[in-house]
Amino acid sequence: MAQLNVVNEELSLPKVHYINADRGLKSWLFTLDHKRIALMYFVLTTVALLLGGIFAMAVRFEHLTPGPTIMGANTYNRMFTLHGVVMIFLFMIPAIPGIFGNFCLPLMLGAKDVAFPRLNLLSVYVYAVGAALALYGMVSGGADAGWTFYAPYSLSTPATLAPVLFGVFILGFSSILTGLNFIVTVHTLRAPGMTWMRIPLFVWAIYATAIIQVLATPVIGLTSVLVAVERIFGFGFFDPAHGGDPVLFQHMFWFYSHPAVYIMVLPSMGVISEAVAAVARKNVFGYKMIAYSSLGIAFVGFFAWGHHMFVSGQSALDNGAFAIISMLVGVFTAIKVFNWVGTLYRGSIAIRTPLVYICGFLFFLVFGGMTGIAVATVSLDVHWHDTYFVVAHFHFIMVGAVIMGYLAAIHLWFPKMFGRMFHEGWGMVASSFIVLGFNATFIPQFLLGNAGQPRRYYMYDERFWVLNVASTAGSTLLAFGFIIILIYLIYALKNGNVAGDNPWDLKGLEWNTSSPPPKHNFDVTPTVDEDPYTYQKKGEEVEHVVI
Amino acid sequence: MNELMRQLLFLPEQASTFAVKVDKLHYFVVTVTMVASVLTGLIATWFFFRFRERRPNASTPIVSASHRFELAVISVPLIFFFLWVWVGFKDYIWYVTPPKNTTDIYVTGKKWMWHFAYPDGPNSNASVTVPANRPVRLLMTSRDVIHSFYVPDFRIKQDVIPGRYTETWFEATKPGRYRIYCAEFCGTWHSQMIGEVVVLPGPEFDAWMVKQKQGLAGRVDSSGSGEEFKGDLATYGRRLAGAYGCLKCHSLDGAPHIGPTWVDLYRRKTLLASGETIIADEGYLTESMMDPYVKVVKGYQQVMPSFRGKLAAPEAAALVEFIKSLRGDNLENVAPKEPVYGPVERR
Numbered sequence: 001m002a003q004l005n006v007v008n009e010e011l012s013l014p015k016v017h018y019i020n021a022d023r024g025l026k027s028w029l030f031t032l033d034h035k036r037i038a039l040m041y042f043v044l045t046t047v048a049l050l051l052g053g054i055f056a057m058a059v060r061f062e063h064l065t066p067g068p069t070i071m072g073a074n075t076y077n078r079m080f081t082l083h084g085v086v087m088i089f090l091f092m093i094p095a096i097p098g099i100f101g102n103f104c105l106p107l108m109l110g111a112k113d114v115a116f117p118r119l120n121l122l123s124v125y126v127y128a129v130g131a132a133l134a135l136y137g138m139v140s141g142g143a144d145a146g147w148t149f150y151a152p153y154s155l156s157t158p159a160t161l162a163p164v165l166f167g168v169f170i171l172g173f174s175s176i177l178t179g180l181n182f183i184v185t186v187h188t189l190r191a192p193g194m195t196w197m198r199i200p201l202f203v204w205a206i207y208a209t210a211i212i213q214v215l216a217t218p219v220i221g222l223t224s225v226l227v228a229v230e231r232i233f234g235f236g237f238f239d240p241a242h243g244g245d246p247v248l249f250q251h252m253f254w255f256y257s258h259p260a261v262y263i264m265v266l267p268s269m270g271v272i273s274e275a276v277a278a279v280a281r282k283n284v285f286g287y288k289m290i291a292y293s294s295l296g297i298a299f300v301g302f303f304a305w306g307h308h309m310f311v312s313g314q315s316a317l318d319n320g321a322f323a324i325i326s327m328l329v330g331v332f333t334a335i336k337v338f339n340w341v342g343t344l345y346r347g348s349i350a351i352r353t354p355l356v357y358i359c360g361f362l363f364f365l366v367f368g369g370m371t372g373i374a375v376a377t378v379s380l381d382v383h384w385h386d387t388y389f390v391v392a393h394f395h396f397i398m399v400g401a402v403i404m405g406y407l408a409a410i411h412l413w414f415p416k417m418f419g420r421m422f423h424e425g426w427g428m429v430a431s432s433f434i435v436l437g438f439n440a441t442f443i444p445q446f447l448l449g450n451a452g453q454p455r456r457y458y459m460y461d462e463r464f465w466v467l468n469v470a471s472t473a474g475s476t477l478l479a480f481g482f483i484i485i486l487i488y489l490i491y492a493l494k495n496g497n498v499a500g501d502n503p504w505d506l507k508g509l510e511w512n513t514s515s516p517p518p519k520h521n522f523d524v525t526p527t528v529d530e531d532p533y534t535y536q537k538k539g540e541e542v543e544h545v546v547i
Numbered sequence: 548m549n550e551l552m553r554q555l556l557f558l559p560e561q562a563s564t565f566a567v568k569v570d571k572l573h574y575f576v577v578t579v580t581m582v583a584s585v586l587t588g589l590i591a592t593w594f595f596f597r598f599r600e601r602r603p604n605a606s607t608p609i610v611s612a613s614h615r616f617e618l619a620v621i622s623v624p625l626i627f628f629f630l631w632v633w634v635g636f637k638d639y640i641w642y643v644t645p646p647k648n649t650t651d652i653y654v655t656g657k658k659w660m661w662h663f664a665y666p667d668g669p670n671s672n673a674s675v676t677v678p679a680n681r682p683v684r685l686l687m688t689s690r691d692v693i694h695s696f697y698v699p700d701f702r703i704k705q706d707v708i709p710g711r712y713t714e715t716w717f718e719a720t721k722p723g724r725y726r727i728y729c730a731e732f733c734g735t736w737h738s739q740m741i742g743e744v745v746v747l748p749g750p751e752f753d754a755w756m757v758k759q760k761q762g763l764a765g766r767v768d769s770s771g772s773g774e775e776f777k778g779d780l781a782t783y784g785r786r787l788a789g790a791y792g793c794l795k796c797h798s799l800d801g802a803p804h805i806g807p808t809w810v811d812l813y814r815r816k817t818l819l820a821s822g823e824t825i826i827a828d829e830g831y832l833t834e835s836m837m838d839p840y841v842k843v844v845k846g847y848q849q850v851m852p853s854f855r856g857k858l859a860a861p862e863a864a865a866l867v868e869f870i871k872s873l874r875g876d877n878l879e880n881v882a883p884k885e886p887v888y889g890p891v892e893r894r
C-alpha cells in the first residue's frame with residue numbers, strides 16, 4: 001500500500017502503552033496482562049523454533065551422504081528425537097495460541113483481558129518448567145525414541161526417558177490451561193453487540209482448538225506417565241514381556257496426537273481467514289462455513305487416530321472406518337479452502353508480505369491435505385507408512401500450513417504488537433525464500449517415500465542419494481529465509497517506521513485501539529453493530545454478489 | 548503409460564501382484580492431488596492480479612455463496628475422496644486375505660536382523676528364498692521391540708510385534724532380488740536392519756528346497772534358545788511339547804483331557820467361554836500360549852500356565868507348526884458344535 005512506504009512524520013507511538021506502562025523485570029515476571037504474556041510466549045517459542053530448526057539442519061546435513069556424514073548413529077537418533085519433541089511440544093502446539101491467541105483474542109472480542117489472567121500467567125511458567133525438563137532430559141539422557149515414544153522400544157532403550165516424559169506431561173497442563181481460559185473468555189467476555197456470528201474467524205478457530213486442548217491433552221499426559229512408570233517400576237502396561245500390550249500404547253498415543261495436529265493447524269487456519277480478509281479488504285466468503293468447519297474438524301478429528309496404525313495388525317474393519325473418518329476431515333478442510341479463495345474474488349488485494357504466505361499456505365494445505373487423504377487410503381498407506389512420504393506429508397501440513405499461518409500472523413499483527421512497521425521489501429524477499437525453500441525441501445521427500453526410503457534412517461541406500469541432497473539444499477534456503485525474518489523484525493522493533501493505530505484501515509476491533517494498545521486495551525469499551533469484515537463505507541450503496 | 552508414471556513418481560519396480568494392483572490407484576490419487584493444489588495456487592495468484600488494489604482503502608462488494616455453490620463445494624471433494632477410500636479399502640481387503648494354498652515362512656525380527664524359517668526346511672538370516680508366481684505367506688513375530696517388515700518392490704509392509712503373530716503375504720511376479728527394510732524405528736542400527744527376498748522361478752525353487760533339505764540333518768538353528776534341533780519345525784515342536792509339559796494337559800489322540808486336544812485344532816471354529824466363536828489361526832494359538840486367559844475355551848478350567856517369556860519366538864513357531872501338522876483336511880468350514888470338542892466331523 002502506498003502510504004506504508006512514505007514515512008509519515010506526524011505519526012508517533014502513544015506515550016503510554018502496555019510495553020512501557022510498568023517498568024522493571026518484576027512487572028514482566030508477575031504481569032497479568034494478556035499482551036505481555038503473549039510476548040513472553042513469543043520469546044520462549046521463538047527460542048524453541050530456533051533450537052528445533054538447528055536440530056533439523058543437523059539431520060539434513062547428516063543425510064548429505066548415504067553413509068555416516070557428520071555424526072554417529074546414536075547421535076542421529078537423538079537429533080531427530082530432539083527435533084520432533086521440540087518442534088511439536090515446545091513450538092507447534094503453544095506458538096499460535098500462546099502468542100496470537102493471547103494477544104489478539106481479547107482485543108478481537110473487545111475485552112480487557114482473558115477470563116482468568118492468573119491461570120494465563122501460570123500457563124507460561126508451567127510451559128517453561130515442562131520445556132526445561134524435557135530439554136534437560138533429552139540432552140543429558142540422550143533420549144532416542146522419536147517423538148512418538150513407541151513401546152516397547154521406549155521401555156527398553158538404554159537412554160533416560162523419564163524426564164522427557166514428565167516434561168511432556170507438564171507441558172500438557174500449560175496447553176490445557178490456555179485452552180480453558182480461551183473457552184471461558186469467548187463465552188463470557190464478548191463486547192456488547194458481539195453475537196456468536198460476529199466473532200472473528202480467528203477466534204472461532206482458537207475456540208475449536210481450545211476444545212481439543214482441554215479434551216485430548218489429558219490422554220497424552222496419562223500415556224507418557226504410564227510409560228515413565230513402566231520404565232521406572234517395571235509395571236506391565238505396554239511391554240508384552242510383562243503382560244502388556246504394545247499396540248495399546250499406539251492407540252493411546254494417537255488418540256491425543258492425531259487431534260493434536262488440529263491443535264497445531266486450526267489456529268493457523270484462523271490466521272489465514274483473517275489475513276485473507278485483510279489483504280483483500282473483503283467480507284469473508286462463507287463465514288459460517290468456515291466457522292462451523294473448524295468445529296467439524298475438531299469433532300471428527302477425535303475419531304481418526306487409527307489411520308496411523310494401518311499396518312500395526314489392527315483389524316481390517318477398523319482400518320476402513322478410520323479411513324472414512326479421516327476423509328471427512330479432508331472434506332471440512334476443502335470447504336475452508338474454497339471459501340478462502342472465494343474471499344479473494346472481487347476483493348481489492350494489496351500485494352504485501354502476508355499475501356505470499358497466503359498463497360504458499362493454500363498450495364501447501366491442499367497438497368498436504370490431499371496427500372493426507374492419500375495416506376489414509378489403506379491400500380496405498382501399506383507402501384507409504386513410515387516412509388519419507390509420510391514425513392513429507394506432515395511437514396506440508398505442519399511447516400507448510402502451520403508455519404505459513406504463523407508467519408502471516410506475525411506480518412499481520414506485528415505493527416499492532418509493537419507499533420512499528422517491518423521493511424516490506426525484505427518481507428517479500430524472505431517470504432519468497434521460505435516458500436521456495438520449503439518446496440525444495442519436501443517435494444524430494446515425497447519422491448523418496450515413493451521410492452521406499454523408510455524414515456528415521458541414519459544410513460540409506462545409494463539410490464536415494466540425489467533426492468536427499470536436493471532436500472538438504474532446499475532446507476538451507478528455508479533456514480536462510482528464517483534468518484532474514486529474524487533480522488529485519490529485530491531491527492524493526494527499534495527502528496521501524498511508526499505504524500499508526502490502523503495502518504491498513506482494517507475492520508477488526510484490535511485495530512480500533514492504539515498501536516501498541518494501552519494496558520487496558522480500550523479506553524472506551526467498544527460496541528459492535530455490524531458483521532465482521534464489513535469493508536463498505538457506512539451509507540454507501542453496496543453491491544451484493546451471489547455465486 | 549504405467550512405466551512412465553512409475554518412473555516419474557520414483558516408484559520402485561512392480562514385482563508382486565499387489566504392486567500392480569495398488570499402483571493404479573496411486574497414479575490416480577497423486578495426479579488429482581497435484582492438479583488440485585496447483586490449480587488452487589494458480590487461481591489464487593490470478594485473483595491477486597485480477598483483483599489487485601487499484602485505489603487505497605477501496606470498498607468492495609459483498610460476495611456470498613448460493614446453496615448450489617455450497618453443495619458443490621461439499622460434494623466434489625467428498626466424491627473424489629470417497630472414491631479413493633473405497634477403492635483403497637477394497638484393494639486392502641484383497642491384500643489382507645491370503646489365498647489358501649500359500650507357502651508359509653516364519654519370520655522373526657530382532658535388533659537388527661531378520662530371521663527366516665521354513666516349516667519343513669532350512670533356516671536363514673537376512674535372506675529369504677521364495678518361488679515366483681506362487682503365493683507366499685509370512686507369519687511374523689519379534690523377539691524384542693516392534694519392527695516392520697517392508698519390501699518396497701512388493702508394496703507390502705506389516706508390523707512385527709513381540710508376543711504375537713502378524714501375517715502378510717505376497718505373490719512375487721519377477722525372479723530377482725528385492726530389498727527388505729525395517730520400517731519401524733528400533734534403535735541404533737534401525738537403518739541397517741535390512742535383508743533380501745530372493746525370488747526364484749518355481750522349478751528352480753523346488754530344486755533349491757530339495758538341496759537344502761539334504762543338508763539339513765546337521766543344521767543348527769542359529770537364533771532359537773540355543774538348543775540344537777534337527778529336522779523340520781513340526782518335529783522340533785513335538786519335542787518341545789514334551790519338554791515343556793504341554794502334553795500333560797493336551798492330548799494327541801483326539802480326546803479332551805485337562806486341556807482341549809490338539810488334533811484338528813488348527814483353523815477349527817472354537818467356542819469360547821465368553822460365548823464368542825473364533826477361528827484357531829496362528830495368532831490365536833500363539834496368544835493361547837502367551838495369554839491363556841484372554842480367550843478361554845468353553846468347558847475348560849483356567850489352569851494353563853502362561854508361557855510368555857519362557858518360549859522363545861522360534862519355539863512358539865515350532866509349537867504352532869506342530870499343532871498345524873496334527874490337522875486333517877477340510878476343517879475350515881466346519882460349523883461350531885456342542886460340545887465343542889467332540890471329534891470333528893469330516894465332510
Ligand SMILES: [Cu+2]
Pocket residue numbers: 257258261304305307308
Ligand atoms: Cu493423524
Ligand SMILES: [Cu+2]
Pocket residue numbers: 656658659693694695729730731732733737740
Ligand atoms: Cu527394526
